Amino acid sequence: MCFQCGTCTAGCPSGRRTSYRVRKLMRLAQLGQKDEIVNSEELWECSTCYTCVERCPRAVPIVDVIVALRNIAVSEGHIYDNHKKTAQNLYRIGHTVPVKSDITELRKSLGLPDNPPTVLSNKKALEEVDIILKAAGFDKIVG
Amino acid sequence: MAKYAFFLGCIAPLRYPGVEKSTRVVCEKLGIELVDLVDASCCPAPGVIKSFSKDSWLAAAARNLSLAEEQGLPIVTICNGCYGSLFEAAHELNHHPEILAKANEYLAKIGRKYNGTTKVYHFAEVLFREIGVDKIKEKVVKPLDYGVATFYGCHFLKPSEIKELDDPENPHLLDDLVEATGAKSLPRKQKTLCCGSGGGLKAAFPNVAKEFTKTNLENIKESGAQFIIDVCPFCHLQFDTVQGDLGYNIPVLHLCQLYGIAFGMDEKELGLSAHVIPVVL
Numbered sequence: 001m002c003f004q005c006g007t008c009t010a011g012c013p014s015g016r017r018t019s020y021r022v023r024k025l026m027r028l029a030q031l032g033q034k035d036e037i038v039n040s041e042e043l044w045e046c047s048t049c050y051t052c053v054e055r056c057p058r059a060v061p062i063v064d065v066i067v068a069l070r071n072i073a074v075s076e077g078h079i080y081d082n083h084k085k086t087a088q089n090l091y092r093i094g095h096t097v098p099v100k101s102d103i104t105e106l107r108k109s110l111g112l113p114d115n116p117p118t119v120l121s122n123k124k125a126l127e128e129v130d131i132i133l134k135a136a137g138f139d140k141i142v143g
Numbered sequence: 144m145a146k147y148a149f150f151l152g153c154i155a156p157l158r159y160p161g162v163e164k165s166t167r168v169v170c171e172k173l174g175i176e177l178v179d180l181v182d183a184s185c186c187p188a189p190g191v192i193k194s195f196s197k198d199s200w201l202a203a204a205a206r207n208l209s210l211a212e213e214q215g216l217p218i219v220t221i222c223n224g225c226y227g228s229l230f231e232a233a234h235e236l237n238h239h240p241e242i243l244a245k246a247n248e249y250l251a252k253i254g255r256k257y258n259g260t261t262k263v264y265h266f267a268e269v270l271f272r273e274i275g276v277d278k279i280k281e282k283v284v285k286p287l288d289y290g291v292a293t294f295y296g297c298h299f300l301k302p303s304e305i306k307e308l309d310d311p312e313n314p315h316l317l318d319d320l321v322e323a324t325g326a327k328s329l330p331r332k333q334k335t336l337c338c339g340s341g342g343g344l345k346a347a348f349p350n351v352a353k354e355f356t357k358t359n360l361e362n363i364k365e366s367g368a369q370f371i372i373d374v375c376p377f378c379h380l381q382f383d384t385v386q387g388d389l390g391y392n393i394p395v396l397h398l399c400q401l402y403g404i405a406f407g408m409d410e411k412e413l414g415l416s417a418h419v420i421p422v423v424l
Contacts, residue, residue, distance in 0.1 A: 048342035
């Protein structure tokens with residue numbers, strides 16, 4: 001369990017550049033301060049670089065905790081527009097970035113198929129992804 | 144002969160296809176057989192999709208892992224994000240029957256099942272551990288004399304407790320791989336500092352992400368490096384696309400493109416026209 005030593009915050013590259021403090025977030029979580037956490041910008045300022053996890057003397061799975069807290073925040077409707085766009089891309093085309101025509105041309109010139117042999121090349125495979133994402137409740141996030 | 148299911152991900156095939164092409168050519172030259180993981184989707188991206196819904200992330204990752212299992216092949220990825228996502232999903236699914244059972248409830252809806260047997264590897268790991276630096280040196284037809292900055296990214300080596308590839312604070316694996324071409328990996332400050340784009344940071348707060356990249360660029364510039372050599376198309380994208388705004392001009396190559404050059408690939412096959420920062424070899 002976290003004993004608030006602050007090793008995480010000391011090595012956090014985001015904390016060096018923003019008001020995000022890993023130690024504070026872990027303490028808020030311990031105290032059950034859900035509303036303060038889900039409404040905070042800081043919850044989304046972690047780049048999941050794992051520096052804190054590597055250095056934590058108590059082996060707290062900090063990134064896993066942050067992911068769990070973000071899941072709670074998103075389930076209560078706290079999601080940034082750009083994050084929603086990424087989620088919509090996955091839901092619609094099975095990839096997180098859309099196809100670009102100039103890249104398709106470059107693929108051709110390299111002797112690669114126009115589309116990679118992924119869900120982009122098989123509607124049935126894309127339907128599979130849609131079905132399991134929907135079953136897991138992803139459609140509610142995409143909105 | 145080494146044989147792997149090739150997991151493409153999103154950024155390599157859809158933004159830097161030269162990375163995909165170089166990987167195919169380099170693997171063929173090294174005797175690694177790549178079988179396309181046909182019908183795969185996004186891994187899905189760990190920093191964003193897993194942050195939104197762990198269940199959705201795990202369900203889609205389990206589907207990708209099941210596709211490789213059907214082929215009886217381990218997965219190889221060329222991206223730290225895909226590697227981090229699929230490795231961690233496999234780690235959870237392959238070791239925890241209750242998590243596997245839950246994922247299989249989702250997969251049952253599309254008539255699939257995952258038995259928890261797929262192993263996931265990073266391209267650089269396969270090169271270092273399975274092929275080895277000595278064999279790579281034998282394939283070099285154009286020894287390189289560049290001074291370069293190696294960029295490991297975060298999800299290649301960390302969390303090290305489960306990845307067990309190298310010292311996450313003072314790694315050497317990528318430096319050894321780069322130097323097999325004759326290039327020199329130049330020392331610099333804060334070598335393992337995140338590029339800034341992970342965890343959804345780039346999408347939510349691009350200016351904060353850019354501050355990470357800026358510090359990296361300052362240190363890389365100070366080292367005198369002519370190229371940045373990465374093992375992740377997402378780090379690659381970040382370095383390539385934000386440098387202009389920050390006043391830097393250091394070309395970025397994925398390890399497979401560097402190997403492509405050293406192994407004698409035609410420059411046209413490297414897909415360098417997709418790069419924002421011009422790559423002059």
